[in-house]
Every structure is written in C-alpha cells, then in structure tokens.
Amino acid sequence: MSGTKAETSGSPVTREDLARLDYFEDLRDRYLSIESLDARWHPIDQADLTSDRDTCMRIHHLISLTRSVEETLDSAFRSGHVPGTAFFGRGNEAASVASAACLDDEEWLIPMHRNCGAHIAKGHPPVSIMAHFFGRAGGPSSGRDGNFHMGYRPRKITQLISHIGTMVPIAAGVAWAEKLRGQGRAALTYIGDGGTSAGDVHEGMNFATVQKLPLVIIIDNNQYAYKTLLKEQFACESLVLRAPGYGMPGYLVDGTNALLMHKICGEALERARAGEGPTLIESVTIRAVGHSVYDKYSDYVDMELLNRWNEERDPVKRLDAYLLAGGIATEDEIGESHVRARKEAEEAREEALKMPFPDPEKVEDDVYAP
C-alpha cells in the first residue's frame, strides 16, 4: 500500500495533491520511465506488492497463457485459419490479466478488443477463443462474429460491438444492475487511448459517477490508436486529468507491472463494492504489434522506441524477473509455467480446428429471442 486507506481512497483530489500536477508536463516523452501515481497523484509505494506465491503464480500463468494464445492465433492466421482479421494485445497482457483477475466469478467483465488477457483471467477457455477466431460453430457466437468481437456468457463476459466507446455506457449499465441488486458486486471495463476521444466514453463515465456505480474503468493507453499518435488524440498532459472532471479518483499505473495493476485495480474494485463509486485507471503500455495482423505498422511506429519497450518493459519478462528476484519462484518453476501455457494454447488450437463450421441452413435462426 502506498499509505493509509484515505490516501488512495475514492474522494476526488484536492489541494496539495494537485500541487503535483506539473508532474505531467511532458509525461508522454517520459512514459518509458513512468512513475505510477495514486489517486492523489503521489508516487505509489511499491514495497507492499503482493508476494503471495499462489497469487503470483496464478497471474504468471495467465499472462503466459495469454501470450501463447495470441501467438498461436497469429500463426493460425498466417496458416489461413482465421477468416477476416485479428487484433492482438501484445504488450498489455499484464494489465489485462492482473486487473481481470481481481474480479469474482459472479462479477462482470466488459472487455475491449485487446483484452485477451482479461478474457483468459476471467475464465474464457482458450479453445472457445480459438473457435471464435476460426469462425467455428463451437465458438461463443457460433461463427456469427469473429476477431475480438467476442464475449462468453458462462463467465459473464460481454461481447463488444465495433463502435469504439459504446462499451463504457454498457459497462455502466451492467454496474447499475449490480448496484440495484445490492450484493456488493462490481464490474470492470477498458477503453483505449483512442477510445477516450469518443463521446460515449464521456457519457458513460458521467452516468457512472452521477449514479455512483460500482465500476472500474481502465484506460489502456498503448500510445497508438491504429495509426494515430497520442498528440493527435488529446491535448492534455495525461488522461488521468479527466478524472476530477467527473468527480472520481484517477490513477496512473505502469501497465507493464502486473502486481502493481493487481493492487491498484483490486483496491478500486473494493471501493466500488463498498459503494464508493467508480475509479479511473490509466494504464500505460505500448502496442507491441500492429493494429491488426494486416497493419504495416513500421510506416508510422517509432521502431526504435518500440524495441526499447520490448527490451525494458515486456510484461512477461518483467514478471519473470520480478518473481525470480523476489525469490517467489525458481527459474524452473517459471519455465514450467510457460511450457504449460504453450501446451494449453496448442491443444486448444488443435481442438478448435476440429470443430465444424456453422451450418448455412441456420443462418437465419436466432435473430429474435424467444
């Protein structure tokens, strides 16, 4: 913990907290050495990140599994098994996994198009994800949709529509129902740095804060929105500066640091469950691959910077190193976790490829619910 409860609590920033605001001045140039900030925009003390072995190993395995699933999907795409296109979240696995891993089984996840890790942490089986990408009848939408337009009802994961921004209001509504039900459950959603420009995001955050809904919103700031750079997307120093405009606490988190995200998101969800309303968390990562499998991203991405990120901030490597350095796991245990992940992904791929394509005779079924 960075200090007392009060220090990271839900009350909006005031006085001396905000005196630190000039910290943000040229944050974007300094993302590589980002300092994570709490709700009052003090650096977060990271001494108390969890070292609980079970938690750490669970998160490690989920992150590794996420990477393996995406790599497997990518190679399946190159082999022609993925109709349409595919997006990947490489670079944000830590943030996706460690946040969604804070949800209870009965809580809803409202993911975006790069949150493979969140799907996996919430229990969406890799074989179902693969079947979806492969357009098979056994996928969660029976082949009616593809790519990351994917949900999974058995684990309370919504499907997004393509129109970016729409999911924040949807998430607010999911949280509204939870609030009415009064069982102390919260919901979690994500939005990209590009997505923050969408009007729906504003409307959704406003609705959530006015109604004090149990919702955590993570801004996946991966420094690109397709081919658009951050400076063309917003003019403020940091997107957490939007939080006071809604009267909610805002955190800035190094999204390549899994255990830090786990702590901050976990605390935010706890506040949400306790009726203290929404929290905004800006998670800074980098999109380590192209926008989609088709994207010629070296056209517009600063490849040197990207390489440095991959060297210094790859979330998988960072977690490996952290576990090792902290004596939480041995090199063998870490290696074994990776091997198991790759095997699981491979098996899922094989199983999914055996599934049939949907029956065109049924194309007109299910337009209406009974």
Add this chain to the structure above:
Amino acid sequence: MSGTKAETSGSPVTREDLARLDYFEDLRDRYLSIESLDARWHPIDQADLTSDRDTCMRIHHLISLTRSVEETLDSAFRSGHVPGTAFFGRGNEAASVASAACLDDEEWLIPMHRNCGAHIAKGHPPVSIMAHFFGRAGGPSSGRDGNFHMGYRPRKITQLISHIGTMVPIAAGVAWAEKLRGQGRAALTYIGDGGTSAGDVHEGMNFATVQKLPLVIIIDNNQYAYKTLLKEQFACESLVLRAPGYGMPGYLVDGTNALLMHKICGEALERARAGEGPTLIESVTIRAVGHSVYDKYSDYVDMELLNRWNEERDPVKRLDAYLLAGGIATEDEIGESHVRARKEAEEAREEALKMPFPDPEKVEDDVYAP
C-alpha cells in the same frame, strides 16, 4: 485584469494554482455568493473592469434590449402569435450579451437556445428574431423553423439544431476554417450545464484543443437542464474542472456580472486570435423562467432560491446599479436606455406581425442548394 498576462494566459493550470481546488468542494451550495476565478483559479480582481462609458452604455442597451425582446416575445406568445413553443434566456442576458459583444463583425457566433442576448449583441435585428418566432416568411428561415432554432447569416450567426451538444463540434469546425484562413479571427459558442453531458461536447472540445483552434466555449450553467438538477447531471464539484482534461484554461465567472464576463471572454478571444487555442468559461447564472413557455417549473424549481436570485442577481438590475454607483451613467441615462429598448422591441413586434406567412406552394423549394 487580475494580474499579469501570464497569470490568465492559456497554459493549463499547474502546481500552486491547483492547490486552490478544494474551493470547489460545495460550490453548488454557494453559487449565490460565487467568487469568480481566473485560469489558475485565483479570485479575479474586479478593480479593473472597464468603465469606458461607450462600452458600458452599449452593453447596457443590448442587455436591456434583450430583456425587452424576450418579454415582447413572451407576451406575443400569450396572444397566440408564436406557433409551437418558445424558450427564453432570462437571467443570462449579461453573460450572453457581454460575451458576444466581444466578437468582431467578421467573426462567427454559434449560439445555443437561450442566447437571445448573443444574437442581439452580434447584430441580429429584433424584427428578424420576431419574424422567426412568428413563423413569418420574412424570418431568417422563412418560417421553416422556429423558436430558438434560429441563425442569421448576414451577421455570421449559425442556426442550431435541436440535438443538444452538436453545436460544439460545429463551432470547432467554424474555428478550424478561421485558423486555416489565418486572419486572426476567433469564434464563440455556448453550451448548457445539461449540454455538458452530451458526448458531442466532449468530442468537440477535444477536437478544438488538439487542433488548437481559436474558439471560446462558454458553459451556461443556469442550474437546470429542463427539469433535471445539477446533481443528476454531473458529479464533479465544478464544470471548470473539465478544462485540464483537455489541456485548456478554465475560468469560473459570475454570469450575472456583465463587465466581468466582457473582460474574461474578451481576453479569451484575444488569446484565441493570437493562436493560443481554446478557453472554457463556466458562467454561473440561474434560469429565471421555465424551460419553455409551457413549463410548470414550480414543480421542481426551488422558488425561494429563485426569488433570491431575482432579487440579488438579476443581471439587468446589477448593471444598472453598477453604472450608477460607479458614476458611469445617471439614473436618467439608464432609464432612457431602457425606454429605448422597449420601444425598439415593440416596433419590431409590430413590423414582424405585418409580415406574411410563407407560401405553402413553396414548401418544397430549396431542399437542395443550386
């Protein structure tokens, strides 16, 4: 001026300026004793408000004319001359007039549905306004639209569509064209407290700040959005807190104080013309009448508070008192300005009522531009 140029300049708030943030904590309960704040959220020194007689008398007359035009329209409505409905801006005349009076002739005004004062200050003739409300062929839309869905091209005033929020992006676009033309002209628009919740407003403010457009946006916070109270509309302490989220300066202004608005808006427009980008100004007033002429507003309005506002903060009375107390005008001169305004409004009404209704034979004309 509240101090040096730097103090009110366009650079976003930083450090000690923001240390004053807790000022906002229960601002809404304290609107009646509102303190106006500059871009760094220091109280604005009002010692240097203009006492230039010509400026003062011009603004006085425009404010008085606005009130008279609206009162005349209201009585015309009661006499059955206004088809459909009518909205009035009673209570915000000072803010509307004093802001729009800062525009040059060649600059665009993008008004909202209570900015009668802005129309009048920008030179929209009362007879044209009346003809519009009366649905006459001689109105600016030839009777095709009514109420405050009204523009006036000869004076570079756009017409709004009903969908609230849309005009902020439109205003950004008008300013974009000015920026490209490079003649140092700015544009001015308004949005209600309710309107700030609309996604378009977010999108428009973001576009304007990213492109550093010459635009001033005034939030007409009149404490009601139809029957919805502020606490159902937003959860932040004050709407100026949104400004740092876009990287623009935000001011909080007592909107019943004409000369203060004239100063702050004038400075903001100067910055815009100089290429320093947009400014957000929250103008706090009260909606002194119902939402529309049909609205039974005592259902939901705190009538006691409203009466106090009308006593203490009526913008017309306040300006009268200020001019008198400052020795800028005599009681006779002030009275004469009012009389002239009423006469002008009455004459406009008579003239407009003589105009014919549009010819139904021409109803299908002009759908397409040649």
Add this chain to the structure above:
Amino acid sequence: MSQITYREAISTALWEEMERDETILLVGEDIGLGGGAFYITKGFQERFGRGRVVDAPLSEAGFTGAAIGAALNGMRPVVEFQFADFVTESYKMIVDFAAGNHYRQMGPVPIVFRLPAAALTSAGPFHSQNPEPWFFGAPGLKIAAPATAYDAKGMMKTAIRDNNPVLFLEYKKLYNYPIDDLPEALRPDVPERDYTVSFGEARVLREGSDISLITFGTSVIDALEAAVILGAEGVEVEVIDMRTILPFDKKAILDSVEKTGKLLILHEARLRGGVAGEFASIVAEEAFESLDAPIRRLGGLDTPVPMSPPLEKAYLPGTEKVAAALRELAAY
C-alpha cells in the same frame, strides 16, 4: 372498463408492470422529479425510488447504453427519449448492440425504447419526425405503433414482457387527444385489468370492398375521416391499422388487397424510404394478380418537417389528400 387517454394508458401500463416486476427500470431525461416532458412518469420516482427511476444526464447514447448493460445483467429497462427525434443519438447502441446481441448468441436484450413521435403542432424539423424508417431494416428489433389507448396499454405490456428490444412509438398528438373527438373506431374501452395485445396483428378499423387503405399511427385519423367522405360518395374503403410495424401483418395486407384489388398505403413519415415502400413491394410481388390498379402511396413531403403552420399543413398527408388519392384509385 373505462375511457382513458392514450397518455394515461401508457402511464398505467408502466405503473402496473413496475408493480409486478421489480427488474423493470425507467431511465430518461427529466422523468424523475419532473415526471417527463409529457408527464407520463409523474409520481413514479416517489413510488419506485431513485434506483429504478433515473433522471438521466443529457446523454442519450450514454443512458441507452446503460440500459442495455442493465438488460444484459438481468434487468428490463424502459428508456424514454424526450422526443423520438433524439433516438438518432443512440443509433448504434440500438441497431448494432441491442438488436444483434441475441443473434450473436450473447443472450436476450429485453428493453423498451419509448419514442414520442410525429408531428404535434409547429414543432418543426427536430421534434416532428417519424423514426420507423430509420430502424425498419434492422434485424432483431420490433416496432410497435399503437393508435388507440387500448393498444397503447396492451402493447406496452407486451413490449415490456418481450425478450427483444422494442421501439415503442407513442404519438404525441394522441397523448391528450380529447376522447370524445376521436372517431368511434379509435376509442375501444380500456379494461382496468391486465391484458396484452399481440405484436404483428393488424386491425380492420372499417370494412370495405372497393379499396384497401393500409395505415398506422396518427394517419389512422385521416384515413377514417377520408373513408367516411368516400363512403358518402359510394366508395367503400377498408381501413386497416397495422398496429405493429415490425413484425408486420403481411397477411392482413394481402387478404384485403385480394378482396378489393386496389391499394393505398398511407403514413405520416415521408414516402421515400418509408415503410410504405416495403408494403407496396410485397403486394407487387405476392398479390400481383389481384391488383386492378396501380398501387398508391401517400406520406409526408420530401422536405424537413417545416414549422410555420401553412407549411406544416402542406407537408402533412391530411384527410383531403387521402380522399383525393382514394378518388383517383376509385376512378381507375
């Protein structure tokens, strides 16, 4: 049994349903404290609380989205748009999200969108529109368009209990229409008991053997008036109120045309892109041999809805234009 207004019918249906099922929520602008622009929900917030009756911020996409999210999570929200015109703000939420969710195997989305629609009096281009053409092509939606208090109450209950997103068109002009001024056929008694009206069943408002006049919404009044005029001229017009636009009662249209051989389709919305095109096409395809005359359609002009009274009158397809079109058909 009683005679209540269309507005009271809707209000009553909402109230009774909220009493019956606590998963039903209301959200919209000014609907709480203020009871909504048309006072449909006056007193609801006091009774059902601020959790279930939410005065939304001015943000249609946002609160429509929130309602959809709540529907995904077990609730049955009813969303009030202050005017149907503003539903365009929520287009993608309704068409892309809500309507397609079940097809994508992501579960039902039981939700009602209340749309105060059509012209009132000089409400101008932005408060007078008929929204059905915007949504008619969207798979997964239903569209109800009641023209009587009886239908309004019964169909609102059907809409709320339906597991699909339903656009519920409410005709502002009918909200407070004096009951005694309504044509007989438009004032069936409204039972005080619970009842529902099935979707997809048209109603014959007046039988006739010479011409079929297919219509719905505010136009039923003009249709009935014109039928009376034509009746006096010896032409028997069959007037059919479609009642639901999606699903629509194709059989009722075809049956009537088979009988009369002549067809006029009438609605207040502009013709181009209006649903009359679909109805006419179906007849041209499936009842071609029954037709004794060209199909006629009548609707609003191809302009924005103008405000000033003489223009608005010229815009709308009123009784005189209907009668004229019927006469032409009769003479063919």
Add this chain to the structure above:
Amino acid sequence: MSQITYREAISTALWEEMERDETILLVGEDIGLGGGAFYITKGFQERFGRGRVVDAPLSEAGFTGAAIGAALNGMRPVVEFQFADFVTESYKMIVDFAAGNHYRQMGPVPIVFRLPAAALTSAGPFHSQNPEPWFFGAPGLKIAAPATAYDAKGMMKTAIRDNNPVLFLEYKKLYNYPIDDLPEALRPDVPERDYTVSFGEARVLREGSDISLITFGTSVIDALEAAVILGAEGVEVEVIDMRTILPFDKKAILDSVEKTGKLLILHEARLRGGVAGEFASIVAEEAFESLDAPIRRLGGLDTPVPMSPPLEKAYLPGTEKVAAALRELAAY
C-alpha cells in the same frame, strides 16, 4: 487514358481536386501520417499539410460536426469514415444538421462523406454494412454509389464540387479488385484529364429485352455474371447500374420496364427497408400497365451480416441467387 484501380481513381480525384481548390480539406481517422485504413490518402498530408489533412481523434460525431462547421465557413471538407458502419455515430450531424441547413435558409453545406461500404470477406456485422437505407429518406442529401473506377473518379469530382452534402459510397471489395478479373462492362478506361460524371444518370451495362435487372454497387458484378448465364439460356437480361442512389434515375427504370415488362431489383443491402422497395413501388405505381410479371427484389438476408465464410455466403445475394430469380421471372 489508362486502366487504374477503383482505389487509385478515388485517390487521384481527391488529389487533383485538392490541387485545384485550397478550400478542400480532408478529415478522418488515421488519414494523415498513416494514409488511412485503405491508403487512399497516403502522401496527402506531406503534400497539403496538417491543416488541410487532419488525423482526427476517434470521434466521428465530433469531426463530422467540425467538417460541417468548416463548410459553413467557406471550406469544402471531405470526411473519411474508416468504415461506412461508423457513420451511425454522426447520424444527426448529417441528417439533421447538414442535410437540412439549406432548406432552413442557412446556406449550402458542401461536404463529402466517404463511406467504405459493404461486405469484404468475413468482416462481420460491424464492417460490412450498406448505409444507403439509413439515409435514403433524408431530404437534402445526395448518395453516390460508383461501381467502376471511371465513375469513382468522375463522381468524386462531382461530389466535391456539389454544394450539397454527398454520401459517397466506396465499395471496399472494389478498391483493389484486379482489373483483369472485372467484367468488360466494369472497366471503362479512366481518362487522365479532368472530367465529371453527373449524378442521377443510370448506365445500361448490358442491353436486353426480356427482363430488367436494376442494381448498383457490388451487386453489379453478380448481375452481369447472372445475365451471362441467362443469356446462354436464351433469356436477354438488361442490366442497369443506378450509379447514384439519390437522386436516382427513375426514367431509366421505367423505360427499361416498359421495354421488358419484367423487373428484378438487386442490391447487397438487406431487402427490408432497402432502396429496392422504393424502386419497386414506383414501378408498381407508374408502370403498372407495362408489368407482365410480379416485381421481384433480391438482397441480403434479414440478419446481421455474419462473419464465418459459409454464413456470409448464405447471407449475400450472389450470382446463383440472382440467376435463380431471373429464371423464375423468365418462366412467369
């Protein structure tokens, strides 16, 4: 004269117009540095600067609104939607603001909305839609739907020079369609010189005396293929490409039907609420006596556009379905 792709034709037209008139601006997502999702504007920002070629934040309503504001203030913006599907974000901006402004006497709004439309391959429910039904009823708009590189270049110039808001449908499937694979009728040479193609003039792609096949967009390919098949079976099908959907060439439809007496209308969009309904209705009203058979329409199924290849194929009105419908008509 040369053979260039549809994509190159659009790109060339934009470039030439921007060279010609400095009030022309481009705005859209990823169009600057990145040259847009389909590389139509690659290199434009370098040439015309960041003021005239704006990489917009992800906010369609916002940048559409900004473009309209710029148009009010003397500019001629061209707005790129990344996919036509996202135009729903800007619905009110286009329909309520831009389309109605001139009617309200507030001046012309010269603006082009570029909409990469229709199915590509397994692009799924949100990247495959045909937007014309959403806008077809809106007075004040024009809708262009070029199917050849020649039309794409000439009509883009027409659109830019028009003083009204124009929805410019671009068929993603045609962008990079190999020229040699196109049917002869779809690859007229594209002049290097400046030329325009008037709106509202259909083009007969193939003459025939037995059946009129009215179509546009991607469906022209299926139509021509089916006509060849039917030709081999001894049925002469007249294939007409509408080219502009608003205004549309009513005379071309009526003339052809008068000649053939039989009509099939085909488009990729779903039938219900599609523009085929309007065309069919007009024929049923104005060429009733010429018809020798029921009017037939063919379009997408009444479902969201499904992603998986077998489903998508079933959804689309491909050559086989067109040929089958033509055969039925021929046999009538």
